[in-house]
Amino acid sequence: xxRIFFTxxxxxxxxxxxxxxxxxxxxxxxxxxxxxxxxxxxxxxDDGRAEISMTITDxxxxxxxxxxxxxxxxxxxxxxxxxxxxxxxxxDVRKMVFMVHKHLDKDDDRWLYLPALxxxxxIAAADKRTSFVGSHFLYEDVSGRSIVDDNHxxxxxxxxxxxxxxxPKDPDSVEFSSYxxxxxxxxxxxxxxxxxxxxxxxxxxxxxxxxxxxxxFPTVVKSRVKDHVAKGETVSExxxxxxxxxxxxxIFTERYLRRPPKAVRK
Amino acid sequence: xxxxxxxxxxxxxxxxxxxxxxxxxxVFPGASQAAPLQDWLYEDLHGFVEIRNxxxxxNDVDEKDVSIAEARLQLDLSKDIFDGxxxxxxxxxxxxxxxxxxxxxxxxxxxxxxxxxxxxxxxxQILTWGTGDLLFINDLFPKDWESFFIGRDDEYLxxxxxxIKGSLFFDMFALDLVYVPVFNNSNFIDGSRISxxxxxxxxTAGRDFILEDHERNQVFxxxxxxxxxxxxxxxxxxxxxxxxxxxxxxxxxxPTSGKVIYPRLSVFGASARGAIxxxxxxxxxxxxxxxxxxxxxxxxxxxxxxRFLTGYERExxxxxxxxxxxxxxxxxDYDAYESNLPPGMKKADKFRHVFTVRxxxxxxxxxxxLSLFGYFSPSDEDVYIRPKVHYKISDNLAAEAGGNxxxxxxxxxxxxxxEDNTNLYAGVRWSF
Numbered sequence: 001x002x003r004i005f006f007t008x009x010x011x012x013x014x015x016x017x018x019x020x021x022x023x024x025x026x027x028x029x030x031x032x033x034x035x036x037x038x039x040x041x042x043x044x045x046d047d048g049r050a051e052i053s054m055t056i057t058d059x060x061x062x063x064x065x066x067x068x069x070x071x072x073x074x075x076x077x078x079x080x081x082x083x084x085x086x087x088x089x090x091x092d093v094r095k096m097v098f099m100v101h102k103h104l105d106k107d108d109d110r111w112l113y114l115p116a117l118x119x120x121x122x123i124a125a126a127d128k129r130t131s132f133v134g135s136h137f138l139y140e141d142v143s144g145r146s147i148v149d150d151n152h153x154x155x156x157x158x159x160x161x162x163x164x165x166x167x168p169k170d171p172d173s174v175e176f177s178s179y180x181x182x183x184x185x186x187x188x189x190x191x192x193x194x195x196x197x198x199x200x201x202x203x204x205x206x207x208x209x210x211x212x213x214x215x216x217f218p219t220v221v222k223s224r225v226k227d228h229v230a231k232g233e234t235v236s237e238x239x240x241x242x243x244x245x246x247x248x249x250x251i252f253t254e255r256y257l258r259r260p261p262k263a264v265r266k
Numbered sequence: 267x268x269x270x271x272x273x274x275x276x277x278x279x280x281x282x283x284x285x286x287x288x289x290x291x292x293v294f295p296g297a298s299q300a301a302p303l304q305d306w307l308y309e310d311l312h313g314f315v316e317i318r319n320x321x322x323x324x325n326d327v328d329e330k331d332v333s334i335a336e337a338r339l340q341l342d343l344s345k346d347i348f349d350g351x352x353x354x355x356x357x358x359x360x361x362x363x364x365x366x367x368x369x370x371x372x373x374x375x376x377x378x379x380x381x382x383x384x385x386x387x388x389x390x391q392i393l394t395w396g397t398g399d400l401l402f403i404n405d406l407f408p409k410d411w412e413s414f415f416i417g418r419d420d421e422y423l424x425x426x427x428x429x430i431k432g433s434l435f436f437d438m439f440a441l442d443l444v445y446v447p448v449f450n451n452s453n454f455i456d457g458s459r460i461s462x463x464x465x466x467x468x469x470t471a472g473r474d475f476i477l478e479d480h481e482r483n484q485v486f487x488x489x490x491x492x493x494x495x496x497x498x499x500x501x502x503x504x505x506x507x508x509x510x511x512x513x514x515x516x517x518x519x520x521p522t523s524g525k526v527i528y529p530r531l532s533v534f535g536a537s538a539r540g541a542i543x544x545x546x547x548x549x550x551x552x553x554x555x556x557x558x559x560x561x562x563x564x565x566x567x568x569x570x571x572x573r574f575l576t577g578y579e580r581e582x583x584x585x586x587x588x589x590x591x592x593x594x595x596x597x598x599d600y601d602a603y604e605s606n607l608p609p610g611m612k613k614a615d616k617f618r619h620v621f622t623v624r625x626x627x628x629x630x631x632x633x634x635x636l637s638l639f640g641y642f643s644p645s646d647e648d649v650y651i652r653p654k655v656h657y658k659i660s661d662n663l664a665a666e667a668g669g670n671x672x673x674x675x676x677x678x679x680x681x682x683x684x685e686d687n688t689n690l691y692a693g694v695r696w697s698f
Contacts, residue, residue, distance in 0.1 A: 056631065090661035091661075109541060118391075118392045118394040122503075122540075122546045122548075123546070124546050127581045232631075253435075254440070259377055259379075
């Protein structure tokens with residue numbers, strides 16, 4: 001899961017396929033790299049739990065913090081997933097829950113639970129490239145960008161990385177023109193992604209700052225997004241990470257929005 | 267009674283004191299064993315301190331110029347006990363408009379799961395269901411319209427219920443049942459803080475004519491029952507609802523006492539909500555069966571009606587969402603209503619149509635929120651607009667300002683009657 005979080009971190013989202021990978025002969029086919037990176041980043045174990053602390057720094061150096069717990073369950077490796085995000089800080093969002101049923105073949109279903117009103121609100125999934133809780137991470141970084149939304153090209157193989165360039169199939173649907181992603185050749189973890197805007201300027205970098213082995217899964221425990229244009233950054237730190245917790249599918253339903261499970265309340 | 271608000275609050279202050287005792291009881295022993303009290307309070311005690319002021323823009327002869335002036339402390343404590351969790355949330359309000367210091371108990375409940383497929387929640391709680399956005403058809407839990415119209419935080423639109431809620435979760439569907447032993451009415455507009463159209467006087471009235479309600483306070487006889495059967499099919503949320511109780515606002519009048527009353531009501535309805543056209547769409551209807559006036563011939567009891575709403579919300583641009591709803595009330599037995607209407611009374615339409623618009627724009631890393639919610643009724647020819655600016659100065663400190671703008675071509679329509687209550691407000695909140 002953490003990688004789940006990696007998710008958070010990465011734009012993993014980043015990955016998708018092209019049919020004509022030029023380096024297919026000497027390196028793994030680009031589809032294979034993309035698939036493996038997607039699995040490594042977002043699908044560690046059958047499920048996972050992590051606590052995340054985000055520090056958001058704006059262009060004037062002011063800091064804000066967000067703390068939340070994420071639960072993730074895979075319906076199928078590389079396929080549909082369920083996410084449950086339970087907020088702990090700051091206090092005006094405490095006990096709010098954000099839930100996502102991620103689908104590969106259609107728009108995700110998203111809900112927000114507001115405890116003060118006991119209100120289960122449905123949220124439109126249209127624009128996934130909006131800020132997640134005011135941070136520099138995007139919704140799509142949290143629940144993952146579909147690997148089929150971009151064309152991927154292997155542009156370089158270095159000593160430790162595969163370097164891919166990914167271009168959106170529908171350029172009007174996103175704010176970037178392309179991104180370059182560095183994927184660790186050993187474990188297929190995305191280590192860094194750099195985004196170019198429509199003018200070709202590098203405006204956003206997502207990086208894994210620290211990776212640890214947890215239950216045999218390489219896991220991002222610290223990541224950072226930098227905004228080079230508006231300035232500012234968000235650093236996420238992941239603690240109490242656990243894979244294969246045995247989360248029941250029923251946790252990801254309205255019942256547990258109204259009465260959060262022990263797994264998040266601790 | 268002189269003031270409905272006060273009555274509500276008074277009846278709520280006794281459980282408040284009990285609750286504080288209870289809170290102390292269950293909370294402190296557990297805390298002292300596991301960890302020092304300070305640690306526990308640091309972890310689990312939350313709340314806010316808020317100051318809020320508002321002013322009327324029109325010179326309403328019937329009401330004070332100050333629409334809201336209050337300082338509020340909210341404390342929120344929760345604690346896991348046995349296999350469930352106990353929750354307390356209460357406010358202490360210094361209200362310069364009513365010139366009183368009053369406690370308000372918002373929540374004191376215990377929630378647990380007696381079996382794997384069952385949840386129970388007992389005590390004072392906030393309850394919500396249904397699909398409307400600031401429109402309610404099958405959500406017959408109490409509202410506080412006064413708070414809504416004078417510019418308190420949206421949280422206060424939902425008034426608490428003293429209830430038992432049981433939920434059963436089967437593979438096929440989920441079933442929620444709510445039992446309210448003693449009727450919880452909505453805090454309606456009685457004239458004490460907001461002037462209103464008084465059909466008997468045939469004019470707008472305020473503090474000069476505060477409506478008195480005939481309270482329903484007998485255990486068992488004045489009980490309410492509400493139920494919902496729901497199911498999520500491939501992302502489409504379907505629900506069926508039933509309610510047996512009373513009109514939540516006093517939709518009846520008792521000529522002998524001169525008091526307004528809460529006639530019997532039963533409601534059944536259904537709703538659906540799901541993702542559509544890159545947004546969220548919903549439909550909901552309810553049949554309001556006014557049991558005490560089945561034929562619609564009693565001019566002092568509101569007729570039965572069919573209520574319907576449909577809505578659509580989507581992101582219009584980055585950090586900018588828009589929502590649109592259509593809502594209607596269709597009066598049953600209109601001929602009977604017409605022929606029994608006392609002479610001189612303003613006649614309601616057979617159909618009441620309302621459109622609502624919601625626009626929300628987030629700026630500055632989502633720390634600044636500009637929002638607008640508007641109700642527009644072509645049949646009543648009236649409007650109610652709620653603009654709001656909310657800025658998070660830091661993680662703990664937030665400021666907001668907004669308005670409640672009423673307008674109508676006539677003085678007796680739903681929103682038009684509140685025209686003189688148009689107000690602006692501003693507040694600052696420190697959360698911890």
